[in-house]
Amino acid sequence: MEPELVVPTMEAIRRWSGVSVPNAAARHGLADHIALIAELEALRGSMAFEEEPSNFEAALRACKEPGQ
């Protein structure tokens, strides 16, 4: 049975992006978002928002091998 979130999500995508659901597989993919939402829900409150810009590029340089 298709999860409840599929139809309202399809409608939100159509309104926000102008993209209509292309096929049945796309509905199947949206149903898969339930698991992703659960994963993200579990992360809530676990980390602070990073305020500094370009943090990823800085981390790449900071995490190099010692002496490199």
Add this chain to the structure above:
Amino acid sequence: MNAPVAASDLADLSMTEAADAFARGELRAEALVRACLARIEAHDGKVNAVIRLDREAALAAAAAQDKARAAGEACGPLAGAPMMHKDMYYRAGKVSSCGSKIRRDFVPPVTATVLERLDAAGAIDMGTLNMAEFAQNPTGHNAHFGHCHNPWNLDYCTGGSSSGSGAGVAARFFTAALGSDTGGSIRLPATLCGVTGLKATQTRVSRHGVMPLSFSCDNVGPLVRTARDAARFLRVTAGQDPKDPTSAAEPVPDYEAALSGTVKGMRIAVCETYFLDGADAPVVAAFEQALAALREAGAVVTRVKAPSLAAIAAYTALVSRVEGAAIHANWMREHPGDYAIHLSARLFGGYAIPGHLYVEALSRRGALLRQFVAEALTGHDLVATPTLRIRVPTLAETDIDADPANWHRFMAVSANTRPFNYLGLPTLSVPCGFDDRGLPVGLQLAGRPFAEATVLRAGDAFQRVTDWHRRAPAL
């Protein structure tokens, strides 16, 4: 001229073996190109790796190299090595289909920096290769140019998205190929086809003139036979490019010179969770055997906990999907029927992800990189995982176009590779055995940012004590 390489062996030469034999005067470039063309003509009807074969241009380029060398002119480090590349590397004036119907006739106005660097190094470009449509699937399905087939067993996936690159290197159609890697698209076809693939540190190789999928996670890199090949290929292609402002300014070392042949004293971490969750037994067996070989060669293997992987896995899923959806928004509005079913389905889901979560995923990327390095790479040089945690699937059981219920098997293919795109870490996949159905298994080695030399050294040392990378499929 030294003793020539036997004609029957030519297509079996690795990229560095071919280039070195050419430089020593033991190999004529034209003879090798002809051997590769013969392999393509004999077997590509089954494998379907090639999109465009530039036969006459390749023969002319090879003949010109033979003439130049005979005249005593200096040759580049890749001279004499025939290559073909995923059909998303732009060459001005030549069609770059990106594996799609939408761009079937697209002629780019620019040439990719990476192609210019390969040309300058003497690589012989023989044409373009099959790929997942817009580089957007991990299996090798393509509704427009036909699925690419695994040379080890034609019913099985090649892995994607660089399907033709993996299949063609395995089938001895050419010595090396460019792939691209946003969630595993170099390492997966390398693993599934039993060859070697390298995704370097994010920003290490210029992306100018390359079809974008996800600006945050796209990488350019090679599929080749050996870690030594990957080392030479990377040295030629890496480095800052004024045409790609995101490319890194870090100096490019001589990776090949750093291949000491040993892992003695190298410390390798194996994460206790995530990468082996739900893994198939034959894959685990081959992985453990690979660890034993590394241990026997002098490496120290330790099991570690890396709790950051839960967050990394969740955020990884967001970034490339949102960026891919944004890139394709106009076409998804105007030509949705021109995409394969599985691709429009996948892109569609990207429009549902809230913007604040995308920003959150990007904002935490640096912090999670630092955390993962602290958990897994502090006190260790490398992290080892299976590249693909399940056995190689068949084309049929991952075909979403035929049955949407195959969605989960399809998405599971890139579970072990995607996290390293989010983290931006250099990651190499080398063959490490076969499963119970005779399909290859891959060992994935990841290092700290810009530690490609360490990753390649371990891969090369592994290939000196094993012979998985030397095995070729019987076509």
